Amino acid sequence: MAMHSDIDAEEKAWQDYANCLGVDPDLFFPERGASTREAKEVCRGCVVRDDCLEYALQNGEKFGIWGGMSERERRRIRRQRALARAAAAAQADGVTA
Numbered sequence: 001m002a003m004h005s006d007i008d009a010e011e012k013a014w015q016d017y018a019n020c021l022g023v024d025p026d027l028f029f030p031e032r033g034a035s036t037r038e039a040k041e042v043c044r045g046c047v048v049r050d051d052c053l054e055y056a057l058q059n060g061e062k063f064g065i066w067g068g069m070s071e072r073e074r075r076r077i078r079r080q081r082a083l084a085r086a087a088a089a090a091q092a093d094g095v096t097a
Helices: 002-017 037-043 049-058 071-096
Strands: none
Touching: 002 049, 049 071
């Protein structure tokens, strides 16, 4: 059990280096139709931006700005990755068939 806690702590360690640490979270969850520019500006140049984005993608975050990207932008990445996996699987099937 302690080992699981250690893994969780390691996975979340990137958050300690985020530019958004201490920033009002409401900035990253704007009302529908509101600008995301300010939130994305905080993300720009953040040393853990990729970690943040990957966290959101892996955990299915549906709302807010994560890794400098909106849900619409993250949805596009998930779709592209799914297509790439399907293409790789089809190619692998073709090679083994």
